[in-house]
Amino acid sequence: MTGTVADSAETISGHLRRFFTAEQIAAENGLLQQRDPRVSLLSIAGLALAVMLSRRLAVVCLFAGVTLLLARLSKVPLRRLLGRSAVVPLFSGLIVLPQIVLLPGEALVGAYGFTITDAGLGYLLFFTLRVGVGVALLSLLVLTTPFSAIVAAMSSLRIPVALVWVIAITYRYLFLFFDELQRLVLARNSRSTGSKSYRAGWDDLRRIAGTFLLRTLDRGERVGRGMRARGGARPPSPYSQSTALDISDYALLSGACLAIVGSGVVRWGL
Structure with missing residues (x-):
């Protein structure tokens, strides 16, 4: 034992x-590596929030594509990103697995007194994929930004000292x-x-x-x-180097804001 x-x-x-x-990946010359750590932190957090607000599988798939695009532009190997992001979604899928027979819907497969419904299977896929995309975004932030820079960015953004x-x-x-x-x-x-x-x-x-x-x-x-x-x-005072934001930083922030607004509109406006 x-x-x-x-x-x-x-x-x-x-x-x-x-x-x-x-x-090592944080030393590459990729998209997120060249961004200000504050911008990377806010943008990734915004995209993760937009994913959590999503209630449609198509929207989550769209954010999954955005995550893979960011990974490619940031020179993050897909295999490494998936390896870091697979464990949590698998456990989440196991937690909600009973929903495939508990949610009412059209019967797909029946065996041993249990019936798998389309609504249950759809919910399992949606929930697992949503968690996976959220974890992949956070993993992307850790891979492309040194942790000391993340802590410095949180301190610079006036995040509560106790949390930092x-x-x-x-x-x-x-x-x-x-x-x-x-x-x-x-x-x-x-x-x-x-x-x-x-x-x-x-x-x-x-x-x-x-x-x-x-x-x-x-x-x-x-x-x-x-x-x-x-x-x-x-209070902790991690080293941080003040840098001026460029147009790419503002573009990334704007894209994250649009993602949050769009996700909210699709959820509550449609």
Whole structure:
């Protein structure tokens, strides 16, 4: 059991490191890389909001095409973008999967007392695709803009300091906690010999979880004391370089605003 947990912790930690620290694409000379971080943040957030406002599959498909176009213009490999954006939609699809038989509509397939309706299947596709496009947009922002620049843009846009602080600390210490879990499991496995029953494995896992929780709380206390010792009572002041917006920045912002307005008109006006 602990071997399985160790493999899982190592896999998660590796994915987190690649997800948060890989900024090679942000150094490319693409569309979003050349935009001011404030513009990228507002534009991507606006497009994501427009997607969430959508209630028609055709509109969501249109935004999916816009996302793929932005990725191509920003020199983001499609495979990498889809790899970062696929997990959340899959889990979301599993959550709403019962709707394919619960929503009333025209019967498509029936088996074992359940009937899949066209309305249920349509809702499953719509919901999954909408979540996928929203996650892909946010992934596109992370891939094309260094995280430090995103934090600086949030601070420049007068986003509440507490929220900026929480996001910055979460970014800094999230994968560190998974490394701590991996070390705990590795230490436990190095002191164990032979195979164990599933019950003994679960007992080990329970003890490791308790130790991990205590170490997490202790690490949080030490981080807090360190921040206060370094003047952490003051709001965070990430480095940001003020740049003048050009016509491309204004065009991208205008496109995001039009997307929000158009999505609202289609939802409430038609």
